[in-house]
Amino acid sequence: MGTTTASAPPDGDLHARAAMLLAAHGQKYTTARRAMVAVLAAMPHPATIAEVLIASPDLAASTTYRNVTVLREAGIVTRVSGADEFGRFELTEELAGPHHHHVTCTNCGLVLDAQSSASLEAALNDSIRDLMKAAGYEITGHRLELVGRCASCR
Amino acid sequence: MGTTTASAPPDGDLHARAAMLLAAHGQKYTTARRAMVAVLAAMPHPATIAEVLIASPDLAASTTYRNVTVLREAGIVTRVSGADEFGRFELTEELAGPHHHHVTCTNCGLVLDAQSSASLEAALNDSIRDLMKAAGYEITGHRLELVGRCASCR
DNA sequence: ATTTATGCAAATCGTTTGCAAACCT
DNA sequence: AGGTTTGCAAACGATTTGCATAAAT
Numbered sequence: 001m002g003t004t005t006a007s008a009p010p011d012g013d014l015h016a017r018a019a020m021l022l023a024a025h026g027q028k029y030t031t032a033r034r035a036m037v038a039v040l041a042a043m044p045h046p047a048t049i050a051e052v053l054i055a056s057p058d059l060a061a062s063t064t065y066r067n068v069t070v071l072r073e074a075g076i077v078t079r080v081s082g083a084d085e086f087g088r089f090e091l092t093e094e095l096a097g098p099h100h101h102h103v104t105c106t107n108c109g110l111v112l113d114a115q116s117s118a119s120l121e122a123a124l125n126d127s128i129r130d131l132m133k134a135a136g137y138e139i140t141g142h143r144l145e146l147v148g149r150c151a152s153c154r
Numbered sequence: 155m156g157t158t159t160a161s162a163p164p165d166g167d168l169h170a171r172a173a174m175l176l177a178a179h180g181q182k183y184t185t186a187r188r189a190m191v192a193v194l195a196a197m198p199h200p201a202t203i204a205e206v207l208i209a210s211p212d213l214a215a216s217t218t219y220r221n222v223t224v225l226r227e228a229g230i231v232t233r234v235s236g237a238d239e240f241g242r243f244e245l246t247e248e249l250a251g252p253h254h255h256h257v258t259c260t261n262c263g264l265v266l267d268a269q270s271s272a273s274l275e276a277a278l279n280d281s282i283r284d285l286m287k288a289a290g291y292e293i294t295g296h297r298l299e300l301v302g303r304c305a306s307c308r
Numbered sequence: 309a310t311t312t313a314t315g316c317a318a319a320t321c322g323t324t325t326g327c328a329a330a331c332c333t
Numbered sequence: 334a335g336g337t338t339t340g341c342a343a344a345c346g347a348t349t350t351g352c353a354t355a356a357a358t
C-alpha cells in the first residue's frame with residue numbers, strides 16, 4: 001500500500017473503483033452515474049450541477065441531483081464550497097487524485113485545483129492538532145482556499 | 155500602525171467604524187443595518203441569514219438580503235462558505251477581529267472560528283506565493299477550513 | 309422477474325424584485 | 334423636502350419530490 005495510496009490511480013481503474021464503492025453501499029453503477037463520474041473526471045476543476053448538465057445534456061436534472069447525493073454517500077464525490085451559492089463537486093481525492101486545494105475567484109466563482117507543498121501540509125497538520133482540541137471537534141480533514149481573481153476576471 | 159492593526163478594535167468603535175465605512179460608500183447606517191451588525195458581532199460564529207432573522211425578528215427578510223449585499227460592498231461583512239448550501243456571514247477581520255479560520259461540521263454545517271498559529275500563517279504565505287503564480291490568479295486572501303464533526307454531532 | 313433508477317412535471321423553498329409607505333439627513 | 338431604505342407581496346430559480354416507465358442485476 002506504500003506508494004499507491006498517494007498517487008492518482010490510472011484512469012482505467014476509475015470506473016471499476018467507483019462501481020466497487022457503490023456496490024459496497026448497495027448501489028448500482030448506472031449509466032447516469034457513470035456519465036457523471038466521467039464528466040467530473042474530465043473537468044480540470046470542481047463542477048457545478050449546471051456544468052455537469054451542460055457537459056452531459058442527456059442527463060435529467062432531477063436524476064443528477066439525486067445521484068450527486070448517492071455518489072457522495074458512497075465516497076466517490078465531495079462537495080466543494082466556492083464563493084457563490086452553487087455547490088461544486090469533484091471526485092474524492094482517494095478515488096481520483098492526490099490531496100490538493102482550491103483557488104477561488106471572488107468575481108466569477110470559478111474554482112481551480114492547486115497543489116499544496118509538503119511544508120505547507122506539515123504546518124497544517126501541526127496546527128490541526130491544536131485546533132481540534134480547542135474547538136472540541138473531531139477533525140477529519142482540511143481544506144485550504146485561496147481567494148483572488150482568476151485570469152479572466154483580473 | 156504596528157500593534158493596532160492586528161488586534162480587535164474595542165467594541166465601542168464597532169458601530170462608529172461601520173458607519174464610516176458605509177458613509178465612504180455613500181450609504182447610510184440605518185437601523186436595520188445596525189441591527190444586523192450587532193447580531194453578527196454577538197455571534198460566536200458566522201451566521202446564516204436565517205440565524206440573523208431569528209436573532210432579530212423585526213427585520214424583514216428582503217431588507218436583510220439587500221443589506222448583506224450593501225454591507226459586503228462596504229467591507230463590513232464577508233461571506234463564508236460552509237458545508238451546506240447556506241451562505242454564512244461574519245464581520246470582516248479588519249473591522250471586528252484578528253485573522254482567523256474556520257472549523258466546519260460535516261454533519262450539521264455549523265461553522266466555528268479558530269485561531270491560526272504564526273507558523274501556520276508563515277507557511278501559508280510561502281505557499282501562496284507559489285500557487286498564485288501557478289494558477290494565474292491575483293491572490294487577495296486565504297481561508298483555511300478544518301472539516302470534522304462538532305461536539306454535538308460526534 | 310423484481311427491485312431500483314430514471315424522467316417528467318408539479319411542488320418547495322430560499323432569494324430577489326416592484327412598488328408604495330416610512331425613514332433619515 | 335428629497336432621496337433612500339424598508340416591508341409586503343409577487344416573481345424567480347435552483348433543488349426536491351411523486352409517480353409511472355425504463356433499466357439493471
